[in-house]
Amino acid sequence: MKSSVPGIKTANIITLGCSKNLVDSEVMMRQLRAAGIEPGHDSNNPADLVIINTCGFINDAKEESVDTILQWALERKKGNISRLFVMGCLSQRYKDELIRELPEVDGIFGVNDLNAILAALNTPLRNELLGERILTTPAHYAYLKISEGCDRRCSFCAIPQIRGGNISKSIDQLVDEARFLAGSGVKELILIAQDLTYYGIDLNRKRQLAGLLEALSEVEGVEWIRLHYAFPAGFPLRVLDIMRENPKVCRYLDIPLQHISNRILKSMKRGLNGEGTRDLIRTIRHRVPGIAIRSSFIVGYPGETNEEFNELKNFIRESEFERVGVFTYSHEENTPAFRLNDDVRPALKARRSEQIMLLQQDISARRNAELVGSIMDVIVDRKENNYWSGRSEFDSPEVDNEVMIDDPEGKLSPGMITKVRITGADLYDLKAITL
Structure with a gap:
């Protein structure tokens, strides 16, 4: 689809903080694609527009958000990107300070400003797409x-x-x-x-x-x-x-x-x-x-x-x-x-x-x-060297333990839920073999 926004054909969305921010980014990415702007997420590829979705919850998160903004503000100043937007919790909490201190940023938006972000890009909010997202997580x-x-x-x-x-x-x-x-x-x-x-x-x-x-x-x-x-x-x-x-x-x-x-x-x-x-x-x-x-x-x-x-x-x-x-x-x-x-x-x-x-x-x-010797259901996330990494029902992605699965017969693929036997354990993760 041809972009409806002159000069903006690609976007890089950088999401900081929690999974709630991630969902907001995914919803925005769907809207951008509908406007003819191809979105990437935390991408290293060049993009016309960079949008930083910030966290402002605690001090460490605020520092990470500010450092990221400064990094991309420098890229904006050098002319390596065309436009730079900042959204999310930090900009909701410190909007006036960010406007005053960061003239390189083209737009400062809060946590519920999807409509305003799209308006700044001269494209409408498509209400019929609000239940849709472009997933940044594994597909399963x-x-x-x-x-x-x-x-x-x-x-x-x-x-x-x-x-x-x-x-x-x-x-x-x-x-x-x-x-x-x-x-x-x-x-x-x-x-x-x-x-x-x-x-x-x-x-x-x-x-x-x-x-x-x-x-x-x-x-x-x-x-x-x-x-x-x-x-x-x-x-x-x-x-x-x-x-x-x-x-x-x-x-x-x-x-x-x-x-x-x-x-x-x-x-x-x-x-x-x-x-x-x-x-x-x-x-x-x-x-x-x-x-x-x-x-x-x-x-x-x-x-x-x-x-x-x-x-x-x-x-x-x-x-x-x-x-x-x-x-x-x-x-x-x-x-x-x-x-x-x-x-x-x-x-x-x-x-x-x-x-x-x-x-x-x-x-x-x-x-x-x-747990060694037990049998459990595991959802398969990804291949890591000679093993598959998966999770039991007792583990959430990113924050919890993983199950490293030996799959000698090549049965597994991402998103499968399969039974495995636990063969070993360390401080946090388990080792298993397919049944």
Whole structure:
């Protein structure tokens, strides 16, 4: 198709931050292609237009976004690209500063400015394509963003001020998106939102995640459905029954708990104390035997004492989460916690983070060793040297463990879901052979 935008025939979309940003980039890429602009993603090929989709969540992410903008601003100044746009969380949060400091950037756009980006390119938004995307993930899995924004007011988090309040997509709209993705070859849907468990409250004043799971599991071609970013307070327990009974819903839950100290949880405004958190984890494991729980925690929150940190370590040791991520506290302006004294030294934050990850390393190695000899279903992702890399239902792409599969008979290909026997284990990954 001939480009409807004079001088702009190709675009390079650079996505930073989370999978929610990735979905936004994929939606925009479909619109650009409809306008006759051929989009690439994180491409090294020359392009007329570069669009940087930024993250502005914590300090490290902001620094990465700024560095990337400066890199491409230099290319714009040299004349190596024709136009440079910046969009996403950082530009939503610091739009005026970016306009003032970066004259080389041709357009600064926020998180919900797809219409404005297209208008700047003199091309209309094609509403009939809004359920369609150009996937940047492998063809057999895709992220499905079920809502935008967040109504929670966690003290450390800037997301509500960046992305606004929770807005859920309708079940019908999400089923249509899932059908489009399945028709493109997607077998695994990874449900994402700032808070999955709040889904639907803005639509009819009740949590609808369970109903959404039932509807999505009816989509032909979808074989796995995975849940990311569930908020612990008010968790809809019916979801656990569906996870236990519906073979398409992976026995996997990403549920960021952040801490276990009562004082810190109260200051964080998490809505659940330490005992409530422990009760929830016990309930999840009881109602979904064999579930893999991924959680994340913040260390170095203002005022975190050695005793509170040790309480967190003991909680992780006792709970034996299958997957754990750790963040060091980032003091973010205009958040409630910014009024507190950021009094835990950076070096101590780093040491505490390292201690948690070393503890989790031992837990992961022990759990992996217990799997040797077992048979499990694995989705095949890619070929790596003489092995195929895949994942079980207990592992999400990019962040979790992998299964390295020996395939002597050449049976495998990307996107296959196949049974394997686990033959070996290391700290995080498994080795297997096809059956």
